[in-house]
Amino acid sequence: MLHVANLYKRYGALEVVRNLSFEVPAGQCFGLLGPNGAGKTTTLRCCLGHTKPDAGTIRLAGLPVPDQAREARVRVGVVPQFDTLDPDFTVTENLVVFGRYFGLSKRECLARVPKLLEFAGLADKAGSPIEALSGGMKRRLTLARAMVNDPDVLFLDEPTTGLDPQARHLVWDRLKALLNDGRTIILTTHFMDEAQRLCDRVAIVDHGALVTEDAPRALIEREIEPVVVEVYGEGIEEWFAQHAHAASSRAELAGDTAFCYCRDPEPLMKTLESKPELRALRRAANLEDVFLKLTGRDLRD
Amino acid sequence: MTEAALTALDERARHAAHAANRWRFVHVVRRNYLVWRKLLGSALVGHLADPLIWLVGLGFGLGSLLPSVGGLSYMAFLGSGMLCYSAMNSASFEGLWSAFTRLKMQRTWESILQAPMTVTDVVVGEWVWAALKGTLSGVAILAVMAGLGLVKSLVALWVLPIVLLVGLTFAGLALIVTALAKAYDLFTYYFSLFIMPMMLVSGVFFPSEQLPKAVQYVAQALPLVHATALTRGLVVGAPLDNIPIHVGVLVIYSAGTVLIAARLVQRRLSK
Numbered sequence: 051m052l053h054v055a056n057l058y059k060r061y062g063a064l065e066v067v068r069n070l071s072f073e074v075p076a077g078q079c080f081g082l083l084g085p086n087g088a089g090k091t092t093t094l095r096c097c098l099g100h101t102k103p104d105a106g107t108i109r110l111a112g113l114p115v116p117d118q119a120r121e122a123r124v125r126v127g128v129v130p131q132f133d134t135l136d137p138d139f140t141v142t143e144n145l146v147v148f149g150r151y152f153g154l155s156k157r158e159c160l161a162r163v164p165k166l167l168e169f170a171g172l173a174d175k176a177g178s179p180i181e182a183l184s185g186g187m188k189r190r191l192t193l194a195r196a197m198v199n200d201p202d203v204l205f206l207d208e209p210t211t212g213l214d215p216q217a218r219h220l221v222w223d224r225l226k227a228l229l230n231d232g233r234t235i236i237l238t239t240h241f242m243d244e245a246q247r248l249c250d251r252v253a254i255v256d257h258g259a260l261v262t263e264d265a266p267r268a269l270i271e272r273e274i275e276p277v278v279v280e281v282y283g284e285g286i287e288e289w290f291a292q293h294a295h296a297a298s299s300r301a302e303l304a305g306d307t308a309f310c311y312c313r314d315p316e317p318l319m320k321t322l323e324s325k326p327e328l329r330a331l332r333r334a335a336n337l338e339d340v341f342l343k344l345t346g347r348d349l350r351d
Numbered sequence: 352m353t354e355a356a357l358t359a360l361d362e363r364a365r366h367a368a369h370a371a372n373r374w375r376f377v378h379v380v381r382r383n384y385l386v387w388r389k390l391l392g393s394a395l396v397g398h399l400a401d402p403l404i405w406l407v408g409l410g411f412g413l414g415s416l417l418p419s420v421g422g423l424s425y426m427a428f429l430g431s432g433m434l435c436y437s438a439m440n441s442a443s444f445e446g447l448w449s450a451f452t453r454l455k456m457q458r459t460w461e462s463i464l465q466a467p468m469t470v471t472d473v474v475v476g477e478w479v480w481a482a483l484k485g486t487l488s489g490v491a492i493l494a495v496m497a498g499l500g501l502v503k504s505l506v507a508l509w510v511l512p513i514v515l516l517v518g519l520t521f522a523g524l525a526l527i528v529t530a531l532a533k534a535y536d537l538f539t540y541y542f543s544l545f546i547m548p549m550m551l552v553s554g555v556f557f558p559s560e561q562l563p564k565a566v567q568y569v570a571q572a573l574p575l576v577h578a579t580a581l582t583r584g585l586v587v588g589a590p591l592d593n594i595p596i597h598v599g600v601l602v603i604y605s606a607g608t609v610l611i612a613a614r615l616v617q618r619r620l621s622k
Contacts, residue, residue, distance in 0.1 A: 061622070100464060101621050123467045134462035138386040147385065150378045151466030
């Protein structure tokens with residue numbers, strides 16, 4: 051459904067995307083993960099034909115991009131990172147006006163509205179002005195708007211940023227429903243739980259280049275030890291210097307917390323028995339651990 | 352064939368038709384029209400009442416002191432100038448403040464581009480829409496002039512395409528400024544340093560023949576003086592020659608500015 055090969059994009063001296071290649075088969079959910087400034091949004095913009103790449107080839111829904119990007123977008127829905135709903139229109143008007151841009155008549159749009167609103171959990175908001183909606187409702191309306199042309203492919207740029215847990219779960223639930231319909235989803239996110247939950251495959255990008263790509267489970271198994279022990283409390287530095295490296299395969303001290311990655315956590319836990327002032331949290335490794343291992347803990351602003 | 356397959360075929364055909372047509376910009380015009388209709392009250396006051404008050408106020412006030420300007424009653428002279436001024440103003444405001452709000456604050460243009468629409472569709476839609484608003488303002492002045500008995504013949508109706516052309520000219524210029532703007536304050540500069548001085552040298556309030564020759568040459572290179580010459584000739588029967596030149600200048604400005612605006616917006620949005 052989407053093929054990206056050897057994509058390059060630079061802004062002035064800054065290489066934002068460097069030799070990025072990936073492929074998303076129909077019906078899959080593909081996650082583009084990376085810290086801020088990794089080139090995720092630029093990559094999406096290239097895929098949709100909004101930005102011309104400096105090199106590389108893109109095919110979206112069988113059509114070459116950017117040459118036939120407009121035609122490709124007939125089959126595509128987009129949820130942008132920032133809210134672009136029309137504040138001058140009601141919920142229903144937003145959907146109808148947007149449907150017109152796809153060449154749909156007012157009647158066709160109106161016929162689709164009830165289903166779209168039901169899908170978005172906004173059935174009772176049909177006539178509401180946009181300013182009366184909460185952040186979560188606006189996101190869901192944006193998602194409904196992206197569905198107005200009944201697309202085969204959906205692009206979502208950080209679909210749940212800024213939402214509370216209830217609203218996020220509702221959005222995830224809707225996205226799963228779309229995947230069950232057989233639609234293809236390409237999303238960017240820096241929430242690893244979101245990626246782990248939704249994506250069949252994820253690509254981790256950093257500084258514009260692909261770091262690794264696989265199914266989330268496979269990445270965790272391949273890239274990292276299965277158990278993580280987080281230790282914090284009084285005297286953590288001393289304990290860390292003494293035991294952490296010896297008792298785990300990899301350990302790092304970030305701020306006041308030690309992260310110890312182990313195959314077998316028992317020896318590590320033993321060293322903690324005599325230290326009641328230290329608190330330990332033992333958990334299974336997740337995608338976030340992989341992400342931090344591969345992209346580092348430094349802040350990106 | 353199954354119903355689903357038929358629907359899919361039908362849909363493909365419709366999308367093909369959609370792709371082929373050059374009228375996609377109409378969706379943008381329509382979107383703006385729907386918003387305008389909602390805010391009709393303030394829109395009408397702002398763009399119609401203002402120039403009407405000026406026309407009647409200045410026309411009666413100054414007009415009683417000036418028996419004849421360029422062979423016309425001052426009211427007739429001013430009215431035909433106001434017609435252009437009003438069209439210019441409306442189209443400029445729409446192409447500057449309103450368009451910039453949709454470009455930057457509301458990201459309306461970006462959202463339209465997520466659909467199978469192009470930057471050219473958006474810019475042409477905004478251009479035509481702003482020009483239509485200008486035309487509406489001009490037509491309102493024309494109606495008042497007719498009510499005051501200043502319009503002598505049906506020849507005046509020829510002014511309609513001219514007002515549209517005036518709207519397209521200033522909409523195009525405004526969209527260039529909008530494409531370059533980082534914030535609203537650029538528009539104040541544009542109005543104070545370009546529109547206002549041009550207005551004073553282009554025969555809106557007094558004949559430009561009063562001015563030094565050098566200033567007149569500069570004015571000839573700008574669009575407004577050609578617009579006032581045309582409307583004055585068509586609406587109140589002032590002597591009118593060089594029609595092709597006047598129309599030509601407006602056509603060149605209209606087409607040239609919209610092409611430049613489309614390029615600039617493309618560059619801005621493809622970053």
